[in-house]
Amino acid sequence: MTVFRDLSQHILDIYENGVKAGATLIAVEIEEDLLQDLLTITLRDNGAGMDAQMLQRIADPWVTTRTTRKVGLGIPFLKQTAEMCGGNFAMHSQPGQGTTLAATFQHSHIDRPPLGDLTATITCLIVGYPQVDLYYRHRLLNLTAQSAEEFVFDTREMRAILEDAAPLSDPDVLGFIRNTLEAGIPRAKHLIIY
């Protein structure tokens, strides 16, 4: 049992940890390898990082740095989801070195939640945290494909052009983000065997 319907809700949730850690750049990488039947979601941030003691306790739902609620749920939820889908969960961090988090799943696992509305998640993250740059990379290796499909969206490239002319929630900018993500995010074509 998880509280989220899809993995892109986990991404939306976990990303906030990097924001709270003062990151200026967060990389979200999705790797779908249908040949190896593996789905990997990686989040890397350049925030404050944490020491080994905190890192060890982080998957415990009773640990949180927040003051508004007494339990931190995001990381335990993602870890639980990965582990029940034949995958695993790992975090690496050092004070001053940022944090890297990787969750893997058996791509075809019956309990694996779908990736879901990635366009909505990435749009929320870009618009919702305008102080943080987002690097999004999504690679898909189909069973039949000779080479991987790859899609990259980097807000640093966007910002270099826009500068301060318009906020990211400007309607035209929103349209640009939505269209680019909708057209670019690769979608796995599953083999259905009856």
Add this chain to the structure above:
Amino acid sequence: MKNLAELRKIKERALQRRQLSGEEARARVTVAMGTCGIAAGARNTMKAILAEIEQRQIKDVVVTQTGCIGLCEYEPLVKIQVGAEEPIWYGKIDAARAATLIAKRLIDGQPVTEWEVQTTHTS
């Protein structure tokens, strides 16, 4: 990244508009997007707000998000601050309510009291 030429055009239009109006943002909308908010459907709330902004071409409202504000039972929560007025939090704002909230509060300029939530948090 593709389509960057389109982004350059958007920038040009935005700069021209700003020269004409000289306006700063007239309102700020914040969606609470903590674990509790997301579980309650805050992503659809945000999606609905951004769809209204895009469809109605609202160019003077800034939308952002924040984490858990400690009122998990009222999620999804949305904060609206018009000008220098006190910000107001609205509770249980699903996608349909979000569209109504934007139309009433930001287009018609009417107060929306029925979904207001009292909070001491300012985040």
